[in-house]
Amino acid sequence: MLDASEDNIRKGPEVSRELFGGVLDFDAAGHYPGLELLNFVYCGESEDPLPIGDTVKIKRRSHDFGRRLVWDGSFKDDPRRHSVLLDDAAAEETLRELLRCLQLEIPNGTKEPKWSRAHFFPYTPSLIHWDARERYGDIRLERLYLRGGGALAYKILRFDPNEARLQRIREGFKQLFGAIARSPLEILADFINKQSKTDTQPGLDEIERGTRANVDDFEDIYRDGILNILEQKEATSVAKIRAVMGWTAVWLVLMQNQRARKTLGLTESPIICDCGAGSAQLRRVSQRCLKEVLANIVKAVAGAEPQIANTQRNKIRSFFWATAAANGFLNAWRGRKHFTLSVDALEMIVLATIPSGEEMPFERFATEVLYDRLGIAVGRGAAEVSGLVNSIDASIFEENETQLALQMIAAGLVTQYSDATRMVSPRSAS
Structure with a gap:
């Protein structure tokens, strides 16, 4: 049992928020803040990619069907595999290799990753997905690698005091996937996503709510860059x-x-x-x-x-x-x-x-x-x-x-x- 002094020691996320405005935490791969940002932008409850207000809700999706198909040997026993792939071995292998090519690079990876560590690069909007892992036989959506850097970036964009720039960034995000929104890859990704575990309702993200924006002028460098x-x-x-x-x-x-x-x-x-x-x-x-x-x-x-x-x-x-x-x-x-x-x-x-x-x-x-x-x-x-x-x-x-x-x-x-x-x-x- 913790004594009073140990109980009052602040944890890393609290200290990081005080010093840097948000949670900057080692994610074992180094490039997930951008993926986390895109989750907030494109998976929110509102059609506005940068909604106003103190809090935001997002509907997380796991893409566990596709990720487990590629990186989980035990997926062969998943009942969804038989109902979706119709036991066509050639089609399954073709799909597996296609999805493998969509992997977001793991810079320090030396061996085949577990499915929960492998993420898809967001080539199309339906490939954007959250962290997930299997616990006690159930797929759970929870933070593993998307630990807060992207939430801080999102807060900085949402709280831009320059209204004209904010609106242009909104429009830019709305148009970002325009040319590939109905591509064959997007249609496939959307189908696979629908076979996967997702939030039934948008949920409040506590990490984003606890971040701080407009700390200094250097944030405008980030906003101008995104624009x-x-x-x-x-x-x-x-x-x-x-x-x-x-x-x-x-x-x-x-x-x-x-x-x-x-x-x-x-x-x-x-x-x-x-x-x-x-x-x-x-x-x-x-x-x-x-x-x-x-x-x-x-x-x-x-x-x-x-x-x-x-x-x-x-x-x-x-x-x-x-x-x-x-x-x-x-x-x-x-x-x-x-x-x-x-x-x-x-x-x-x-x-x-x-x-x-x-x-x-x-x-x-x-x-x-x-x-x-x-x-x-x-x-x-x-x-x-x-x-x-x-x-x-x-x-x-x-x-x-x-x-x-x-x-x-x-x-x-x-x-x-x-x-x-x-x-x-x-x-x-x-």
Whole structure:
């Protein structure tokens, strides 16, 4: 039995809400906040994707039929299998392989997952689903990996004080799946979803209700990014869905870093990315930068609740590195880590920061977008403004910026018109 002092120690979710506005909790895969956000947007009781009011209700669905068909060997004994698939072995295997191809990647997965850990990527609206597990022979809808990051992002979007932007984001979400709303995959996903366990009635989400929005101006960076992504005219629906999920994840870790520093009374300091310049010094600096970020998160948590259990503290800390790694902001999931920017991360950032049909000189993108707006240091301009050139030779950052440009040119995100003119635009995202 807990004594009074133990009973009064706040748990990780409470401390995370105080520090960061919502529950940032290690989810063992690192990219589920975006999937959680889409559940709130498209599975609410209202047709409004961003309803007003202090609380929201969502109707969760498990997709357990399809997930168990692929990833649960015992599903062969499920009576639904015989009634739906009509004992056609060839059709069942074809369906299983099709659904397997829809899996949302598990970055640290080394073996076949359990069905409750495997989720479908939301290529169509009916593929969006909640967490579920089997307990005592029954399928239960409950949080396993969708732990609150997406709920915080949803609250921030719903409570946008800029009414014009809020309405445009609403319309953008309504149109996001428009081109594929009646595709063959959507028809199949809808049928499979109807064979699965769902909530009979929309239920109140306590995690979303307990989150806080309008904490600081950095939330407008997230809102502007979502708006830009949704209004990209030349990007496909799938590219925009990926970008919404990636932008949500990366913004959350950038926010976590900023608010931890603010809590500790530290001045702003950029996240230093090694973009492949080949400098051992830059690599070490980026590694130290990551260690400092993680240490600051731990210090902020300990300051808010000195007696918090190590496991609770480490879950909040691990949210940062796992989410960053899964979304191309760290070089690896395991081993020695440093900050970098993968092609997928760069595409998402371009879609989120450059409006449809516009372009920006690469040098301005590296300084005004990556550094000024997001707090990411890559090139010489950011190094000079932040004072990094006092300890690291400026030429290292010049080469780092050159490597970033080459990567973006190869990915189609930068068009080089001449030796002096390189323009960043989202038109090549697909």
